[in-house]
Structures are given as C-alpha cells and as structure tokens.
Amino acid sequence: MMSIIILVGAYRYYAGLAERFGKTKWHFGLLAIGLYIGFQIFFMTSYEVFMVFKNPNYLNENNYTGFSGINIISWLFAIAGVYGIYRVLENRFKKAITKNPALEIEEIGNKEL
Numbered sequence: 001m002m003s004i005i006i007l008v009g010a011y012r013y014y015a016g017l018a019e020r021f022g023k024t025k026w027h028f029g030l031l032a033i034g035l036y037i038g039f040q041i042f043f044m045t046s047y048e049v050f051m052v053f054k055n056p057n058y059l060n061e062n063n064y065t066g067f068s069g070i071n072i073i074s075w076l077f078a079i080a081g082v083y084g085i086y087r088v089l090e091n092r093f094k095k096a097i098t099k100n101p102a103l104e105i106e107e108i109g110n111k112e113l
Contacts, residue, residue, distance in 0.1 A: 003040070006075060010036050010082050017086060021093040028089075035085055039078035047074075 014032035015025040047070060051058045 002075065003036075006079060007033055007036055010079075013082075013086065017090060017093075021097070023093075032082060032086075035082050036078050039081040040074055043074045043077045044070075 010032035011029040014028040017023075018025045018028035048058075055061075
C-alpha cells in the first residue's frame with residue numbers, strides 16, 4: 001500500500017516537472033513509475049544476493065514478512081533515486097531553456113498593451 005502512495009506521488013511530481021517545461025506529462029509520469037520500480041528491484045535483488053553470500057541456506061529459509069525494516073530502507077533508496085533523477089532532469093531542462101534564445105526572439109514583436 002505504501003508503494004502505491006509513493007508511486008502516485010512520484011507520478012504527480014514528474015508530471016508537474018513536465019508541465020513546467022512544456023513536455024508531455026504522462027511520459028514523465030511513467031518514467032517516474034519505471035524509475036521507482038527499477039530502483040526497488042535493484043535494491044531488493046542486491047540485498048538478496050548479499051544475504052545468499054552471507055548465508056548459503058538463506059533461500060531455503062522461507063521467512064517472508066510483508067513489512068520489514070529492509071522494505072523501509074528500499075523505499076527510502078528508491079525515493080532518493082527518483083528525486084536524484086528529477087533534479088538531473090530539472091537542471092537539464094533549465095540549461096536547454098537558457099541555450100535556446102529563439103523563443104525570446106519570436107516574442108520581440110508581440111508586445112501587448
């Protein structure tokens with residue numbers, strides 16, 4: 001349930017970024033969802049590999065818990081990854097606007113009174 005709430009928040013966060021810079025909102029929303037799920041899969045796979053190297057019988061011991069400390073850490077890791085990519089995209093879009101003066105040139109003769 002918590003992951004769904006985080007996914008909705010990430011979708012809206014990236015859609016807001018896309019709207020600010022005139023991009024397609026749902027493309028960036030889906031990017032956010034893909035990044036979150038990708039970071040979750042990467043973290044949990046890395047954790048499982050670590051636990052197998054630490055304890056070779058780890059996979060035979062079925063001790064599934066739906067809510068654990070490692071889940072909270074994976075949520076934080078995924079949120080940090082999604083936010084980091086958000087900041088990279090935001091900086092890239094800002095640089096693209098400053099490098100493209102054509103938009104300002106087109107508005108020179110369109111002065112409203």
